[in-house]
Amino acid sequence: MTLKIKEELVKRSPLRVLERSLAGGLGKGRLGVLASRKGVGKTACLVHMAADKLIQGKPVIHVSYSSRVDYIITWYEDIFKEMDKKRGMKGALAIYDEIVRNRVIMNFKQDGARTEQVLRSLEAMIVHGNFPAETLIVDGLDFARTGTEDLERFKEFAARLGLEIWFSASLKGEEPLFDGSGVPVLLGELMSAIDVLITLRHQGQQVQFNLVKGPGRRVPKALGLRLDPTTLLIARTPATRRSR
């Protein structure tokens, strides 16, 4: 019964669209970044991506630099509640208790938490805590204070422990936030370490997903995904739904 629910949830997830565009997904040893202005919905997207992994039975460590643990737990509950309301996704809530056993939340205070220290704790969790994470979600890392060497450390870590890592990057400050090729100015110098970059930008009433850097291509490309403004779930844009 629950197996069937899970299969259905995985099959119907709009994240399959993302996977196709990334030729199967982010991949072990690689770093992906989700960048947008503050308040557009990065955390919701990351939680939705984590939820998708959890439903597939893949352990996730959710690293947060800002939110309180109980807020993060509430994010997950909300995402599952919203999924549960969707057509064909009924039952998401029923499996919630079971699948969150594959999730660990690790919270670090921004100031004082140096990359080496964070990675040391993560390694302790994976190795000593015997937690076989495959995906790392890193929310709220301050990219203005993050250098290429920090990202390289994350990358080495990801390769060594066989993980993929999704970051969120909050863009703030003066316009323009993006350069001519759609790369956030803030991330310009870090691009060598970033394998996949997705930006979230308002397009009229909608928040659209743009693949700015991905496997084999650097040209910005609309992903055919949007963020539902009420449920904060990732959804297919109507155009792609028609084309299926």
Added chain:
Amino acid sequence: MSTATARMRNIGISAHIDSGKTTLTERILFYCKKIHRIHEVKGKDGVGATMDSMDLERERGITIASATTNVSWADHSINIIDTPGHVDFTIEVERSLRVLDSAVLVLCSVGGVQSQTITVDRQLRRYNVPFMAFVNKLDRIGANPLKVRDQITEKLGHNAVLMQMPIGLETGLKGLVDLVAMKALYFDGPDGEIVRTEEIPAELAAEASALREKLLDAASMFSDELTEAVLEGRPTEALIRAAVRRGTIARKLVPVFIGSAYKNKGIQPLLDAVVHYLPNPAEIHYQAVDLDAGGAERALTPDAEAKTCALAFKLEDGPYGQLTYIRVYQGSLRRGDELVNTRTEQKIRVGRLVRMHADAMSDIDEAPCGDIVALFGVECASGDTFCSPGLHLAMSALYVPEPVISLAITPVDKNAADRMAKALGRFTKEDPTFRTYVDPESSQTIVQGMGELHLEVYLERMKREYRAEVRAGRPEVAYREALGRRVDFDYTHKKQTGGAGQYARVIGYLEPLAKGDYEFASEVKGGRIPRDFIPSCDKGFKAAVRKGTLIGFPVIGVRVVLTDGNYHPVDSSDIAFQTAAQNAFRQFYPKSGPQILEPVMKVSVEGPSEFAGNVFGSISQRRGMIVSSVEDGTFSRVDAEVPLSEMFGYSTVLRSLTQGKAEFTMEFLRYGRVPAAVAELLMEQHLERQRRDGRK
């Protein structure tokens, strides 16, 4: 409201272990002239703090039973309930919170908000208790009261406002700045008993006025008058106090005071603050259930002339007989008054009425509305409500959690057996989470409680106070069994060979029940089972679920639906249907794919981040699930869910893994399914036990 009530405060002092709560209480007693010398908790002078009236507490440096004590400060009468810090004794904390009007939350200025602080905060929230914070241990290395204030805001979600700032910190702690009066306070004399007021040191003036700005901003939210005065540039002390008081009582503001109880700094201002900002009993709205009005909620009036309503919240069997701690919510309590226990409807006459001070007491003739006092020689249970004749109110019952751990104890000889029985009788009366029974199969005495330490403390007390020497078995977890899925049953009980026969047939189904332990429904139509025998079936099933067939523990979450059956006009009887039901359960329950459940605890481990790896490992080895880890600089906290059966001896393990620098707390979370391998082991052990008992 009488002046006596207006000049009264009922406060609790709650804290994380080792935040210095008992030391603080000790200082309060000293400055209020209740004691003449200060004793430290881990008494080097061999006396120990006055509030810890039991020897054992003195030795362990923890406070177990809440002793109430009354002090006078600035013409106000303050009842203080000293509450225990360890989670195993949470029932004590909950009981005291129920009768308090407000609390002082003590935090360590180094540790800040810790796991137990969060538990206590949740309890304060549950009972809607207004409180202020006292950041203690400013003399310790690493003290940072500003950080602690931020933690109260961020981690507990309160609107915390500093009312004072330190002059110097750690070993250089000299005194405090009062941000309301804008004066510097120093504590002179050998015991800090002389408070010297001076101007604020010039180098602190800027920071002090910045913090005062924040205080005024926060307080203005609760008083238009103050807002106006601030705009005009002349806020008075009285206006600020009134505003802070309003915010505090509404639980919308948490004033934060600071000091070092150990170094005798900041205690007198804290006592002033209790008087200034915490509510008197009449300012809190209490409700009772009106038994005459079908259980409707009714507001109590804090009027001394109204009919009396009082709650017995703690019993103690002392050398002079049974002492009942009681809180008056409405009316007053006079010697000679006649009261009715609304649960038993028994009448009592108020005999000796005393005010308590830790170990000593003083006789009084009357307790005004809101007061907390003790009665002598009243037979009742903890949680009973007493009312004037004609009034039938019940204060809502206290929440009593089910015990999760049990231990078999055997007295070493006949003398010890008598003394053990006496001790158990007293302990169970005092503490509803401590229970005892005799196992009918092994004829052993079993004690049950909320954790290892909880039981350990009672065994020690048995030895010390009652000289009852007992041997204790291995602690055992309170397992449960549960139905796997719905299963139909059809069982006929027949015994019709000679003499009076027995005949009963029951048909229906068993199904898992999401909420609750047991439910029985009958859908039998057309008198297939005579109506008189339906309760017999219920009784039979109820008896059967008390012992599951897997490992002999109670089966929970069972719904029994009786749909059909059969009877014999002569041979059917109450007992025949009971037997049929019992046997039906025993025969069909195993066919439902039953499971063994075990108590899963919510465990929090706190300590230096360098040991996080060891902590993760120790939890993972114990079949635990790590929920989260929070790292704040060098300090980290791990929250996990771990089966209780794996937690025995964890404190020793943790100590050695972390060089004694980490500590943990745990409380019952839920019942969870036992993994197959463990379940098999448990079933084997059960069979083994049955075989052994069978041989005997």
